[in-house]
Amino acid sequence: MGWIAAVGTLALTVAIFLWFSNMWAFNIFSRRPAEAVTAQDAPAQDAQSEKEEDRIEEAEATKSEEAESPQATPKASASVPDVQVPALNLEDSQPVQPAQPKESSSSSLMPPPPRIPTQQQQRRQPPKLSPPSGQLLAPPKVKSVAPLRTPPSAAASLRAPPTAPASSGLTASTLAPSQQRQSRKVILEPGHSPLDWAALASNPQNNLRGAGLPAGLIRVTPSLLKAHHGRKGVDAWTSYNGKVYNITRYLPFHPGGKGELMRGAGKDSEKLFFEIHPWVNWDGILGECLVGILVSENEAVATTNELDAMD
C-alpha cells in the first residue's frame, strides 16, 4: 500500500508539473494570436508606422550614402516602395530623387533628365560638359570678336575725321586720304550751275571758242598757248590730250573755283586734271570751247610755209 501511495503522489506531482509547463508554453506561443486578436484595434497602423519608419531610416541611410558618395547613384536600395518615398523626399530634399529615377530609369528615361541637370548633375556634369560647350561657345565668340573688332576700326576711321585735329599721330595717316577726299568745291554764283553751263554750251551762237578766231580749228604753238594766260583781259587757254581749249567762259562755272582752274591757264593741265578728278568728262564739258590742236613751234612754222607756198 505504501508503494502505491508513493506512485500516486509521484504521478500527481508529474501531472501538476506538466500542467504548469503547458500553461507556460501556452502563454508563450499564444502571445501572437492573443496580440493579433488585440491588435485588431490599431495593429495595422503600428505595423505600417514601423514599416514607414524602417523605410525612412533606409531612405535616410541611402541619402547619407549618396551624400557621402554622390557618384554612387546607381545603388538600388532594397526598399522598393517608390511611391511613398519620393513624395517625402521631394519635400525634404531633392538629392534622393535622382536615386529613384535611376532605379526607374529602366522604365522611363525622360523624367530624370530635366530634374537631374537642374542641381546636382549640373554641378557634376559641368566639368564633363564644359569642354564641348566651351568649344562650341568659344569659337563663335572668337569668330564674332574678330569681325566685330574690325568694323569698329573702320567706324573709328570714319569717325576720325571730325576728331582728326585733336589727335595727331594716329590720325595723320588715316586722315590724309580723308582730307584729300574732303570736297573742295566752291559755292558757285547763281546761274552758274552745271546745268546752266550745259545750256550755255548747247547754243553755238555763244561762240565759247572766243572772238577773232577762224571757224575751223587752229594750230596752237606752246608760245601761243602761253600767251593766253587769262590775265589783263586776255582769254585763258589750256591744253589737254593734245588739244587746246578756251576756258575763259567756263571759269565761273568750275565747281572747284576759278583759282583752281586758272592753275592750268596758258599751259597743259592734263596732269592737274587727272590728279584731282580723272572721272570728269573733259570733252563733254568743254567740247564747244575747243580752239585748235597743240603743235610744236617748228611744226607750226612748217605749216605756215606750206600754206604760203600754196598761195
Ligand code: HEM
Ligand atoms: C588746272 C586744272 C584744274 C584744276 C586744278 C581743277 C581743280 C578742281 C578742284 C579742286 C575741284 C574740286 C574737287 C572736289 O573736291 O570736289 C574740281 C572740281 C571739278 N572740276 Fe576741276 N579743275 C581743273 C580743271 C577742270 C576742267 C578743265 C574741268 C572741265 C572740263 C573741270 C571740271 C570740274 C568738275 C566737273 C568738278 C566737279 C567734280 C565733282 O563734282 O566731283 N575742272 N576741280
